[in-house]
Structures are given as C-alpha cells and as structure tokens.
Amino acid sequence: MKLFPTGHATHPDWRMAAGLVLAQLRAQMALPDYEASPSLGLLYVTDHYTAEAADILDLLAAELPTVSDWAGAVAAGIVANAAEYIDEPAIGVMLLGVPSDRYRVFSGVAPLAASGHAPGDGPNAGFSARCALVHADPQTPELPELIAEIAGRTDDGLLFGGLASGRAGALQFALGGNGTVAGQGATRGVFEGGLSGVAFGPGVGLATQVTQGCQPVSRQREITGADENLLLTLDGRPALDVLLEDLAISLERDPQQAIDTVRGTLVGLSAAGTDGVRITGDLGPQARVRHIIGLDPKRRAVAIADRAEAGMRMSFCRRNAQAARADLMRICAEIRESLEPQEQSLATAQALALSETGAVPHPARRIAGAVYISCVGRGGPHFGAPNGELQILRHALGDVPLTGFFAGGEIAGHHLYGYTGVLTVFTAEAPEG
Known part of the structure; x- marks a missing residue:
C-alpha cells in the first residue's frame, strides 16, 4: 500500500x-x-x-x-x-x-x-x-x-x-x-x-x-446504586457525600464556590470489571467522560449525562x-x-x-x-x-x-x-x- x-x-x-x-x-x-x-x-x-x-x-x-x-x-x-x-x-x-x-x-x-x-x-x-x-x-x-x-x-x-x-x-x-x-x-x-x-x-x-x-481528581470508585442517570451510592455511600468529600467542598459553608467547582468537574465512567484509571493515575481508554448535570440534595445523588448501572466504575476528573x-x-x-x-x-x-x-x-x-x-x-x-x-x-x-x-x-x-x-x-x- x-x-x-x-x-x-x-x-x-x-x-x-x-x-x-x-x-x-x-x-x-x-x-x-x-x-x-x-x-x-x-x-x-x-x-x-x-x-x-x-x-x-x-x-x-x-x-x-x-x-x-x-x-x-x-x-x-x-x-x-x-x-x-x-x-x-x-x-x-x-x-x-x-x-x-x-x-x-x-x-x-x-x-x-x-x-x-x-x-x-x-x-x-x-x-x-x-x-x-x-x-x-x-x-x-x-x-x-x-x-x-x-x-x-x-x-x-x-x-x-x-x-x-x-x-x-x-x-x-x-x-x-x-x-x-x-x-x-x-x-x-x-x-x-x-x-x-x-x-x-x-x-x-x-x-x-x-x-x-482529562485527569482524575479522585480515586476510582464502584457505583453501588444507580437510577437511570442518577448516581445514588458510590462504594456504598451517598454519591453526593462522596463528591463533596473528594472535591473538598461544602454546599453549606460556600455554596457558590462548591457549584463552580462541580461545574468544572467531569465523571469518567467505565464498565463493570474494567479499570478506568491506569496504574500511572491517568484515565485509561475504557473510561468515557461525561458531564455532571445536577445535584439532588434530597436523595444525596449526582446526575450525570449518561445512563449508569450498579457495578460500573467511576472517578471524578477534570480537563x-x-x-x-x-x-x-x-x-x-x-x-x-x-x-x-x-x-x-x-x-x-x-x-x-x-x-x-x-x-x-x-x-x-x-x-x-x-x-x-x-x-x-x-x-x-x-x-x-x-x-x-x-x-x-x-x-x-x-x-x-x-x-x-x-x-x-x-x-x-x-x-x-x-x-x-x-x-x-x-x-x-x-x-x-
């Protein structure tokens, strides 16, 4: 050729x-x-x-x-x-x-x-x-x-x-x-x-x-509870609580700073049984990056721009x-x-x-x-x-x-x-x- x-x-x-x-x-x-x-x-x-x-x-x-x-x-x-x-x-x-x-x-x-x-x-x-x-x-x-x-x-x-x-x-x-x-x-x-x-x-x-x-800003976690595009629990804990902890932000102390940080944060999704983060700490080719489109304080959930299922892996990341x-x-x-x-x-x-x-x-x-x-x-x-x-x-x-x-x-x-x-x-x- x-x-x-x-x-x-x-x-x-x-x-x-x-x-x-x-x-x-x-x-x-x-x-x-x-x-x-x-x-x-x-x-x-x-x-x-x-x-x-x-x-x-x-x-x-x-x-x-x-x-x-x-x-x-x-x-x-x-x-x-x-x-x-x-x-x-x-x-x-x-x-x-x-x-x-x-x-x-x-x-x-x-x-x-x-x-x-x-x-x-x-x-x-x-x-x-x-x-x-x-x-x-x-x-x-x-x-x-x-x-x-x-x-x-x-x-x-x-x-x-x-x-x-x-x-x-x-x-x-x-x-x-x-x-x-x-x-x-x-x-x-x-x-x-x-x-x-x-x-x-x-x-x-x-x-x-x-x-x-994108670069991960949190460790990889397992999605243990999901409802369509809602992340309900990560590693058995409320997804919103995990997000606030991983990003070191608070909706009570400084809500505007928290919202700005969330807007600049993405989610790297990967299928169950695969690693979305490589040993080097970078996102692997299996990870699909999606936007965070909302927070649900009542259900302590995080809404993302994709369908999520229990068993999938995820990590928070930024460009x-x-x-x-x-x-x-x-x-x-x-x-x-x-x-x-x-x-x-x-x-x-x-x-x-x-x-x-x-x-x-x-x-x-x-x-x-x-x-x-x-x-x-x-x-x-x-x-x-x-x-x-x-x-x-x-x-x-x-x-x-x-x-x-x-x-x-x-x-x-x-x-x-x-x-x-x-x-x-x-x-x-x-x-x-």
Missing part, C-alpha cells in the same frame, strides 16, 4: 479552496510513492461551506474520476496533516489506496449488513466488515445504542469516528459507486441524520488508539492540557513501536532517523495515512497554541498523510466518548531491501 494523497486549503470562495485541494492531490498522485488511482475519498469541510456541501462533493467527484466512493462530514473544524482549520472556511481530502473489494460505503439508504449473514438484498449485502469509520448526527435518537448495533455488524466490533459538529446542520457525505447506489436518488451523497461511513474488510491493515484529555499532551504522545509512540520492524533495512533506518519536524512522508514508516478525530473542546486552544494538537501528533508520529475533524463526540470501539482524540493509522507493508 502506497502513501495516501492529501489536500487541504482555506479560502472564502469554496471553488478556489477546492481548486487548491485538487492541485495538491494531483501533484502527489504523480509521485512514485503515492497512490496513483485511489477509489475511496474522505472529505471533511468546515461549516462555513454547509450550503455548498453538495456542490463541493459534485466537483471533487467530477474532477477525480478514479474516486468512485466518498465519505466524510461537515464540522466546526477540520484537521489536515499538521494544520487545524477552526472557525474558517476550509476543505480537507484524503484519497485512500484501498482496493475497492475491501471496503463499502454505507448510509441510511445503503445500510451495513450484519457480517457473516446470508447475502440478502442491498448494495452492501454479503460484505464481511472487520471495522468501520463512522460519522453520525448528534441529534439522532438512541445514538449510543445505534453505535453499538453498527459495531455488532463488524467482525472485530471496532468503530472509529465522530459526531458531525457543523453549527448550521450536521451533514454527512456518503457516496457509493459514483452515485449508482440504489435508493441514493436525489441525495447527491449528502445526508442529515443517522449514521454513515466506510466499512473495511479483513485485508485492510489499521490500528486505532484513544487518547484522553488537563498537560495530561492530554502526554497521553497523545504515548499513543503515537505505541503505534510507531508496533509498526517498526525488529530488523530494519537501510532505507527504513534512514527514514526513521530523520528529524520528525523535517521528515517528509515516507513508505518506510509503514503508515500509508491516518485519520484523527478530536473533540471540539481540544485542538490548539487546549494545547496552548494554534495547531498545537496537530504539531504534537506530527512530532510524535512523524509527517504522515492525515485527515480528520473536530467532533461533537468521538466514537471508538462500540462507545461514544467526550474530550478524547481517536487516532487510526492505515498500515502499509514493510518495504523490501
């Missing part, structure tokens, strides 16, 4: 931005290390172009005739290589060199069939999905259940993606077979509501990691830029370590020895391309400088083709997360000699 061509640009006129993107893509497709005839495109645009979303997709599909399938979303911000485009008009595209028989674009009109079931009807029937990139509308009813259902239709139960975060409509792109998918009709490949994305088959090499942006930076570097290091062969050829050793900030994308890194979905509450502002989050990625992972967006909720495994980053790399074969 060769490197995936990428293009990105900002301009008040969407046609100019699209032209700049096309020029970058065509230049890379002419290089020997890049895919020359990719058939799958990922398209992310900022919500400044919401009204022109269908026109952008039409233009790109017409100008890139080898690309028959498209997926993506509209978001408040997008990422591309080492750049973040937040609150400005921008387009980002990555063209994936994945054989057309190893993926399927799915949407409400072309749903993903259950893996391993009888062929049946529909354009995706009979396709065995290992995992899937998913885009979703945050207003979709019972979204966590739908995400779990889609994960159940894959062999590995593995999803990665996020919720479209466009402020003028959570649009998604899902165009299969150059517009020939049955039922697609007048949608032009642009959808609002539900879920869409790309399912990948067993022959596609990829690795996914979740990075957290922490230093912890987010360290954890992002950690997942990049783990991915790189897993891809670097024990015995390196001369070309591989030379490529990996280059300065991270000066290295150009190289097949020897064995990363053909990457997709990064980050929370709208992260990005450069959270990491202290413009493009701060992407610069950390580039320094730690190397200069690899990358696309993605800032989401209103991140999808990983079969869960919906918050305040996280989800990094997925597509792996290439180790080069010979």
Whole structure:
C-alpha cells in the first residue's frame, strides 16, 4: 500500500479552496510513492461551506474520476496533516489506496449488513466488515445504542469516528459507486441524520488508539446504586457525600464556590470489571467522560449525562492540557513501536532517523495515512497554541498523510466518548531491501 494523497486549503470562495485541494492531490498522485488511482475519498469541510456541501462533493467527484466512493462530514473544524482549520472556511481530502473489494460505503439508504449473514438484498449485502469509520448526527435518537448495533455488524466490533459538529446542520457525505447506489436518488451523497461511513474488510491493515484529555481528581470508585442517570451510592455511600468529600467542598459553608467547582468537574465512567484509571493515575481508554448535570440534595445523588448501572466504575476528573499532551504522545509512540520492524533495512533506518519536524512522508514508516478525530473542546486552544494538537501528533508520529475533524463526540470501539482524540493509522507493508 502506497502513501495516501492529501489536500487541504482555506479560502472564502469554496471553488478556489477546492481548486487548491485538487492541485495538491494531483501533484502527489504523480509521485512514485503515492497512490496513483485511489477509489475511496474522505472529505471533511468546515461549516462555513454547509450550503455548498453538495456542490463541493459534485466537483471533487467530477474532477477525480478514479474516486468512485466518498465519505466524510461537515464540522466546526477540520484537521489536515499538521494544520487545524477552526472557525474558517476550509476543505480537507484524503484519497485512500484501498482496493475497492475491501471496503463499502454505507448510509441510511445503503445500510451495513450484519457480517457473516446470508447475502440478502442491498448494495452492501454479503460484505464481511472487520471495522468501520463512522460519522453520525448528534441529534439522532438512541445514538449510543445505534453505535453499538453498527459495531455488532463488524467482525472485530471496532468503530472509529465522530459526531458531525457543523453549527448550521450536521451533514454527512456518503457516496457509493459514483452515485449508482440504489435508493441514493436525489441525495447527491449528502445526508442529515443517522449514521454513515466506510466499512473495511479483513485485508485492510489499521490500528486505532484513544487518547484522553482529562485527569482524575479522585480515586476510582464502584457505583453501588444507580437510577437511570442518577448516581445514588458510590462504594456504598451517598454519591453526593462522596463528591463533596473528594472535591473538598461544602454546599453549606460556600455554596457558590462548591457549584463552580462541580461545574468544572467531569465523571469518567467505565464498565463493570474494567479499570478506568491506569496504574500511572491517568484515565485509561475504557473510561468515557461525561458531564455532571445536577445535584439532588434530597436523595444525596449526582446526575450525570449518561445512563449508569450498579457495578460500573467511576472517578471524578477534570480537563488537563498537560495530561492530554502526554497521553497523545504515548499513543503515537505505541503505534510507531508496533509498526517498526525488529530488523530494519537501510532505507527504513534512514527514514526513521530523520528529524520528525523535517521528515517528509515516507513508505518506510509503514503508515500509508491516518485519520484523527478530536473533540471540539481540544485542538490548539487546549494545547496552548494554534495547531498545537496537530504539531504534537506530527512530532510524535512523524509527517504522515492525515485527515480528520473536530467532533461533537468521538466514537471508538462500540462507545461514544467526550474530550478524547481517536487516532487510526492505515498500515502499509514493510518495504523490501
């Protein structure tokens, strides 16, 4: 698998931005290390172009005739290589060199069939999905259940993606077979509501990691009593009493200070039998961060923005830029370590020895391309400088083709997360000699 061509640009006129993107893509497709005839495109645009979303997709599909399938979303911000485009008009595209028989674009009109079931009807029937990139509308009813259902239709139960975060409509792109998918009709490949994305088959090499942006401020506790979204008891004690004790606040002595502290505090939830906090004291990838949405002094309960069940684990936590930076570097290091062969050829050793900030994308890194979905509450502002989050990625992972967006909720495994980053790399074969 060769490197995936990428293009990105900002301009008040969407046609100019699209032209700049096309020029970058065509230049890379002419290089020997890049895919020359990719058939799958990922398209992310900022919500400044919401009204022109269908026109952008039409233009790109017409100008890139080898690309028959498209997926993506509209978001408040997008990422591309080492750049973040937040609150400005921008387009980002990555063209994936994945054989057309190893993926399927799915949407409400072309749903993903259950893996391993009888062929049946529909354009995706009979396709065995290992995992899937998913885009979703945050207003979709019972979204966590739908995400779990889609994960159940894959062999590995593995999803990665996020919720479209466009402020003028959570649009998604899902165009299969150059517009020939049955039922697609007048949608032009642009959808609002539900879920869409790309399912990948067993022959596609990829690795996914979740990075957290919060730091625990209490020890991990067991939820021993719950009622829907109410935490009733923690470790057998009233949940509100535990919260006040862990945060060292009092509703009687200084109610305003207590409320301000609670507003800045989140809850990291994890399933029964799992550890949401690692030995190092950081939140682990199993933890799902949720807001505290209310206190119930009468029942001594704490209301959170998710359903809780007895037996689950939890810890109180807060957003922490230093912890987010360290954890992002950690997942990049783990991915790189897993891809670097024990015995390196001369070309591989030379490529990996280059300065991270000066290295150009190289097949020897064995990363053909990457997709990064980050929370709208992260990005450069959270990491202290413009493009701060992407610069950390580039320094730690190397200069690899990358696309993605800032989401209103991140999808990983079969869960919906918050305040996280989800990094997925597509792996290439180790080069010979």
